[in-house]
Amino acid sequence: MEAVIQYLLTGLSAGSVYGLIALGFYVMWSAAKAVNFTYGEMFMLGGVLTVVLMELGLPLPVAALTAIAAAALAGAVIERVFVRPFNQESNAIGWMLTTIAVGIMIEASTTATYGPLGRPLPSPLAEEPLRIGGSGIYPQELLLPVAAILITLALEFFYRRTVLGRAMRAVSFNRVAAGLVGIDADRITLLAFAMAGALGALAGFLVAPVIQASASMGVIVGLKGFMVAIIAGIANARGVVVVGILYGIAEKLIEGFLSTAARDAIGFTLMILLLLLFPQGLFGRAEVRKV
Template identity: 80%
Template sequence: MEAILQYLLTGISVGSVYAMVALGFYVMWSAAKAVNFTYGNVFMLGGVLTVVLVELGMPLLVAAGGAIAIATLTGAVIERVFVRPFNRDANAIGWMLTTIAVGIMMESFATATYGPLGRPLDTPFMQEPLRIGGAGIYAQELLIPVALIVLTFGLEAFYRRTVLGRALRAVALNRTAAGLVGIDADRITLFAFGLAGGIGALAGFLIAPVVQASSTMGVVVGLKGFMVAIIAGIANAKGVVVVGILYGVLERFIEGFLSSAARDAIGFTIMILALLLFPQGLFGRKEVRKV
């Protein structure tokens, strides 16, 4: 019983990270029908840059703010330079390859300069684990789901209530039509990638104290985040969050009851199967195939 609670709590925590990353994919995808395929490296920036800035003597929150700002900028630059020129045709996959190229560069640059090893990040929430019904968990780990909830509702309100959010949805639906009512679709897309960059970096910063910030921390999380987004039906923010958390919990249960070595093999297999059973995603709207 205690073990189950333990897996559940840590699962929700790590799942919230996947969910945040998946939300970032959702934001990018809805604006551009393309994503930064190696978005995991923007997530990595959030953790690594915070550590670097703290080591330079900045207070934690200032350092985190700086890291998020830089990641936001990076997300926007990636959109402008590597996604936009390669996303002209409807089924283009050029952006997938260019963003993979950027990802390779970002990760190897980080490894070459920051070093291949992870470094700790001290926060006040990592001092003493909290005891909840026999399960031990750090406050930092509980902070992540809280941040996720705030973020989800914030995004929802933004998309529904603000003119900019509505413009984003208009761009997502039909760029030409958006242009014809005066919306600069390119600028909106740039904004979306910047927003996603910030979200990713926030997730990276939040998890860094728990897992240590390293140059390779983003690759697999990015991929899992993307799979989560796709399985949820990438056009549905709430679904993305639910599936992200579920996947985190599932992982912890596999680790706990089966084998930690086979965690990813089993987890990915389940995700592939889910995608085959629900090709539109679990929460995606079924589209009538147009003939």
């Protein structure tokens, strides 16, 4: 029983990271019907840049905010340079390859300059584990689900209640119609990618004290986050976060009861099967094929 609680708690924490990444994918996909395929690198920048800036002597909040702002900028640049020109036709996948190229460059240059090893990000919330019914967990890890829930709610508020958010939904629904009411769809898309960049970096910053910030921390998390988003159907914010958390918990249960080695093999197989069973995603709507 104790073990199960432990798995659930750590799963909740790990799953929140997937949820946050999936949320970023959702934000990008909604606006552009394309994503930064190596979005995991924004997550990595959040952790690594914060560490580097702190090593340069900046206080934690300043370092974190600077890292997040840098990732937002990177997100915007990636949209403008690498996604937009390659997303002109429906069903185009050029953006997939260009953003993979960018991801390779970001990761490789980070490895070359920052080094291949992870470095800790000190946090007062990752020093003393909390004991919950015999299970131990750092407060920092509990911060992740809280952040995931708050950000989801904030995002929903943004989409529903603000002019800009509704404009973003309008772009997502129909770019042409959005343009016809005066919305600059290109700018909104740029903004969405910047938002996603910031969101990814925030997640990376929040998780860095627990897993250490390394150049390679983003790749697999990014891919899992994207799969989570797709399995959820990339249809709404809540859906992707819920599936992300569930996936994190499933991973920890597999690790606990089967083996760590089998985690990704089983996890990915599970995701492939889910996608085969629900090609539109768990919360996605079936689209009527137009003839």
